[in-house]
Amino acid sequence: MKAILIDTDVLMDLLIDRKPFSEHSAEVLRLCETQKTNGYVTPVIISNLYYLLRKIASHQKVLTHLKKLLEVIDVVKIDKKSVLLAIDSEFKDFEDALQNFAAQEHPKIQAIVTRNIKDYKHSNLAVFTPLEFCKSFS
Numbered sequence: 001m002k003a004i005l006i007d008t009d010v011l012m013d014l015l016i017d018r019k020p021f022s023e024h025s026a027e028v029l030r031l032c033e034t035q036k037t038n039g040y041v042t043p044v045i046i047s048n049l050y051y052l053l054r055k056i057a058s059h060q061k062v063l064t065h066l067k068k069l070l071e072v073i074d075v076v077k078i079d080k081k082s083v084l085l086a087i088d089s090e091f092k093d094f095e096d097a098l099q100n101f102a103a104q105e106h107p108k109i110q111a112i113v114t115r116n117i118k119d120y121k122h123s124n125l126a127v128f129t130p131l132e133f134c135k136s137f138s
């Protein structure tokens with residue numbers, strides 16, 4: 001079973017139904033729900049989701065959506081080692097570096113699912129778009 005880190009953009013596509021991307025993002029979550037894969041996020045991703053969703057929905061509604069999401073996916077730690085690796089990395093975006101190294105340090109995570117593949121060109125993990133990841137199960 002593949003374990004994946006699901007990036008903010010993929011979850012936002014699903015939560016606000018951004019067409020045409022939401023269909024494949026929903027399929028990624030279905031794969032997590034049916035336990036064909038284990039999905040993970042970082043605390044930063046949860047914080048980003050809250051911040052972005054709070055612009056269009058109430059505090060309570062956003063928290064309800066986040067709790068529902070966390071019934072299907074798990075949260076990986078970002079520790080000092082991950083932060084230092086991110087600081088010393090060649091990643092252009094520090095936030096992406098944090099996500100990457102938190103995922104890389106987790107013993108089960110094998111891939112990152114994101115629409116921004118170019119942001120993870122320095123990753124040692126496999127990087128897929130939601131469509132590519134879903135096709136790997138076909």
